[in-house]
Amino acid sequence: xxxxxxxxxxxxxxxxxxxxxxxxxxxxxxxxxxxxxxxxxxxxxxxxxxxxxxxxxxxxxxxxxxxxxxxxxxxxxxxxxxxxxxxxxxxxxxxxxxxxxxxxxxxxxxxxxxxxxxxxxxxxxxxxxxxxxxxxxxxxxxxxxxxxxxxxxxxxxxxxxxxxxxxxxxxxxxxxxxxxxxxxxxxxxxxxxxxxxxxxxxxxxxxxxxxxxxxxxxxxxxxxxxxxxxxxxxxxxxxxxxxxxxxxxxxxxxxxxxxxxxxxxxxxxxxxxxxxxxxxxxxxxxxxxxxxxxxxxxxxxxxxxxxxxxxxxxxxx
Numbered sequence: 001x002x003x004x005x006x007x008x009x010x011x012x013x014x015x016x017x018x019x020x021x022x023x024x025x026x027x028x029x030x031x032x033x034x035x036x037x038x039x040x041x042x043x044x045x046x047x048x049x050x051x052x053x054x055x056x057x058x059x060x061x062x063x064x065x066x067x068x069x070x071x072x073x074x075x076x077x078x079x080x081x082x083x084x085x086x087x088x089x090x091x092x093x094x095x096x097x098x099x100x101x102x103x104x105x106x107x108x109x110x111x112x113x114x115x116x117x118x119x120x121x122x123x124x125x126x127x128x129x130x131x132x133x134x135x136x137x138x139x140x141x142x143x144x145x146x147x148x149x150x151x152x153x154x155x156x157x158x159x160x161x162x163x164x165x166x167x168x169x170x171x172x173x174x175x176x177x178x179x180x181x182x183x184x185x186x187x188x189x190x191x192x193x194x195x196x197x198x199x200x201x202x203x204x205x206x207x208x209x210x211x212x213x214x215x216x217x218x219x220x221x222x223x224x225x226x227x228x229x230x231x232x233x234x235x236x237x238x239x240x241x242x243x244x245x246x247x248x249x250x251x252x253x254x255x256x257x258x259x260x261x262x263x264x265x266x267x268x269x270x271x272x273x274x275x276x277x278x279x280x281x282x283x284x285x286x287x288x289x290x291x292x293x294x295x296x297x298x299x300x301x302x303x304x305x306x307x308x309x310x311x312x313x314x315x316x317x
Contacts, residue, residue, distance in 0.1 A: 080300035090144035204255035
């Protein structure tokens with residue numbers, strides 16, 4: 001006798017379990033799931049609607065004619081686990097972390113040319129070792145790193161000093177704006193902000209020349225000190241000095257992309273930021289996920305992204 005297969009546990013000890021609205025019902029003796037004989041939605045179809053089409057549990061229930069509990073059960077049974085993929089080729093790599101709360105984040109390495117994920121891992125905090133693990137994993141799996149694009153964690157510049165490093169110019173602007181505000185009152189601050197706002201249009205030699213001229217012009221303001229309540233002399237314009245010191249540190253890495261041996265290197269981390277934005281838009285549509293389900297969803301997102309990029313590459317050949 002041809003037994004019906006349970007769509008949840010895939011076992012075949014199933015029995016007829018009555019008729020509802022003219023449709024034969026079945027019950028799985030292994031897991032107790034009840035199902036009908038009409039076409040069952042496949043795992044890929046259900047997951048794609050849930051993740052890529054951003055449909056909620058209630059919307060999936062209506063779309064596929066299943067109860068909410070059945071949809072939840074089916075989704076829970078779908079496995080999505082990320083494994084670091086085999087790699088080949090070479091190029092420039094974006095490295096960054098995005099967070100949900102203070103203790104859960106995703107570290108991602110992205111190939112600049114195709115936007116494919118080279119490495120993904122869940123992290124609690126952003127440590128240098130996490131970045132080293134990602135970098136070493138990429139190299140060990142056969143990808144030659146020509147350079148890195150990162151957004152400001154200062155220890156990383158020392159750790160990867162033997163490689164070409166581009167500091168994201170957008171994040172450099174954000175750092176300066178954070179110190180000086182969007183509408184600074186001091187003329188020295190206004191001029192420094194205006195100089196950095198032109199960063200993406202400047203070449204290295206002109207920018208360094210203009211920056212040195214700014215330092216000379218506002219030397220007295222930058223170095224001015226005042227007597228504080230603690231009886232000691234402190235720099236009067238501390239936020240201006242903080243902005244200047246930050247720019248001094250990152251200046252050697254702001255124009256790496258303009259060097260002859262770094263052609264094709266981006267000057268911002270926009271590609272990886274866009275990927276994080278897409279991920280969060282999809283994930284935010286499903287509030288209240290447990291940590292396990294959130295990790296499964298994120299793994300599924302990057303698996304789908306990798307598959308989509310692979311298909312596009314094959315079609316372009």
